[in-house]
Amino acid sequence: MRVSQEIEITPAKVIINGEPVAVKEKGEKMLVELYRQYANDYPKFFKMDTLCRLGFIASEILLREEQVEAVILANRSASIKNDTDYLSTITGENYYPSPALFVYTLPNIVTGEIAIRHHIQGETSFYILEDEQQLEQIIKSTITRHPSPILAGWCECSGPDTFNAKLQIIWNN
Amino acid sequence: MIYCVGHSIISPLGEGTQANVEAVKAGHSGLKIYTDRFESVEPFCASLFDTPQEFVPLCIRSVEMAADKSEILKSPETVFVVSTTKGDQLDLLTPAKEIAQHFGNPNLPVVVSNACTSGVCAQITAMRLLEAGFYRHAVVTGCDIQTKFIVSGFQAFKALSQEPCLPFSPERKGLNLGEAAATIIYSNQPSDLSNRSNWALVKGSIHNDANHISAPSRTGEGAYRCLTDVLAGVSPADICLLGVHGTATLYNDDMERTAIRRAGLQNVPMSVLKPFFGHTMGAAGVLETIIAMKMVQNEKNVHVIKMLSGFGGVNAAIRLQCE
Numbered sequence: 001m002r003v004s005q006e007i008e009i010t011p012a013k014v015i016i017n018g019e020p021v022a023v024k025e026k027g028e029k030m031l032v033e034l035y036r037q038y039a040n041d042y043p044k045f046f047k048m049d050t051l052c053r054l055g056f057i058a059s060e061i062l063l064r065e066e067q068v069e070a071v072i073l074a075n076r077s078a079s080i081k082n083d084t085d086y087l088s089t090i091t092g093e094n095y096y097p098s099p100a101l102f103v104y105t106l107p108n109i110v111t112g113e114i115a116i117r118h119h120i121q122g123e124t125s126f127y128i129l130e131d132e133q134q135l136e137q138i139i140k141s142t143i144t145r146h147p148s149p150i151l152a153g154w155c156e157c158s159g160p161d162t163f164n165a166k167l168q169i170i171w172n173n
Numbered sequence: 174m175i176y177c178v179g180h181s182i183i184s185p186l187g188e189g190t191q192a193n194v195e196a197v198k199a200g201h202s203g204l205k206i207y208t209d210r211f212e213s214v215e216p217f218c219a220s221l222f223d224t225p226q227e228f229v230p231l232c233i234r235s236v237e238m239a240a241d242k243s244e245i246l247k248s249p250e251t252v253f254v255v256s257t258t259k260g261d262q263l264d265l266l267t268p269a270k271e272i273a274q275h276f277g278n279p280n281l282p283v284v285v286s287n288a289c290t291s292g293v294c295a296q297i298t299a300m301r302l303l304e305a306g307f308y309r310h311a312v313v314t315g316c317d318i319q320t321k322f323i324v325s326g327f328q329a330f331k332a333l334s335q336e337p338c339l340p341f342s343p344e345r346k347g348l349n350l351g352e353a354a355a356t357i358i359y360s361n362q363p364s365d366l367s368n369r370s371n372w373a374l375v376k377g378s379i380h381n382d383a384n385h386i387s388a389p390s391r392t393g394e395g396a397y398r399c400l401t402d403v404l405a406g407v408s409p410a411d412i413c414l415l416g417v418h419g420t421a422t423l424y425n426d427d428m429e430r431t432a433i434r435r436a437g438l439q440n441v442p443m444s445v446l447k448p449f450f451g452h453t454m455g456a457a458g459v460l461e462t463i464i465a466m467k468m469v470q471n472e473k474n475v476h477v478i479k480m481l482s483g484f485g486g487v488n489a490a491i492r493l494q495c496e
Binding site for chain 2: 071076077078080083084086087090095097098099102103105106107108109111112113115116118119120121122123124125126127128129130134137138140141142144145
């Protein structure tokens with residue numbers, strides 16, 4: 001296995017291939033700042049929940065020059081941030097559930113958003129795991145089937161300003 | 174190739190694989206119309222347990238029923254793979270750990286959360302982990318319990334039918350939700366367990382439509398690619414049963430029909446299980462695979478395919494072969 005590119009995003013910092021990137025904002029606002037800087041041509045970004053925005057922007061930066069055939073992501077808390085937001089719309093006596101929020105109550109939606117943006121018709125998978133070490137085992141057992149590189153990594157969001165992503169472009173050889 | 178060495182289904186139709194197979198053969202359905210469950214503002218039709226079940230105890234019972242030897246469950250060479258969309262009240266990892274720990278298994282469980290395809294994807298994950306040599310056995314358990322969260326969401330999507338679903342019918346009005354737990358135990362050695370079923374999982378494939386997060390592709394692109402992948406090495410004539418998703422939503426069934434035709438499988442007998450069990454979400458892929466294996470005669474070189482599609486544009490298919 002060989003990693004050709006890597007990005008790390010936390011609410012306070014962005015590191016692309018080991019180099020810190022200067023950002024003015026923090027948390028959710030920083031994700032919008034990154035969108036303005038690196039994409040800015042995909043208004044659907046603003047419909048997405050925070051988990052999707054995080055995975056979207058990380059993949060947007062990594063896939064500027066390379067193409068991948070599969071997207072394998074994982075985290076520990078699934079879609080809990082958006083689940084909680086959706087739950088708040090169905091409490092009380094007269095409630096109006098929001099279909100726009102409900103669709104994001106699955107963690108694998110972020111892999112779908114990335115696939116749509118980059119026309120990836122290969123595999124998309126989402127796992128709920130303890131840590132990145134466990135994800136490495138999954139990636140090792142998956143990548144032998146892929147001659148082209150895959151986009152894989154950790155993509156976690158438990159609150160509007162509590163998130164972290166570490167995505168890589170990984171080659172089999 | 175990995176070998177099915179045990180399985181179980183617990184659903185409103187019965188306890189254990191045999192009870193569920195007999196209920197399906199007798200034409201029984203778990204579907205009922207509910208007017209007062211989950212504070213629903215409108216009636217809905219679903220297959221629910223009469224006594225509300227809890228996620229972890231239900232999964233544990235399903236695993237116990239599938240295993241004839243508890244040594245396999247606690248072995249460091251065994252991994253638990255849990256397929257679910259909402260787990261135990263939105264928590265997916267903690268309940269999976271509780272299930273593995275209940276059996277004294279020392280390994281971290283893997284949770285597959287790939288929307289409605291999870292149960293098929295979990296079996297593919299098990300195959301990869303066993304074939305890569307990380308483990309010798311995988312306990313694949315699929316389960317979802319219905320809640321106000323899920324019912325209100327599907328209602329908001331206008332995806333639920335208030336009547337028993339009609340897959341592939343021009344009159345279809347939407348899906349019915351369901352509850353179940355199902356387990357398949359796979360092993361990389363056919364001789365490992367005494368109650369092996371003669372069935373092996375030989376191929377699996379996952380593809381995204383790259384089209385829309387909540388609507389399937391009109392051309393069935395992802396599902397078509399999955400079907401052609403799992404057909405590698407055999408011809409459509411070798412497939413004796415195609416277990417489709419058949420949710421009875423307008424778009425899903427149209428998409429599947431297109432994908433099946435494109436893959437040249439239109440003459441293969443199809444099975445749709447939603448009118449019996451409803452859409453059991455995380456359990457569907459596991460439960461429907463078990464029923465498919467039991468619905469065809471155990472004859473050498475007989476093949477079945479199980480396919481599913483879900484939110485996020487994801488599609489998955491597996492091919493099983495009778496040895």
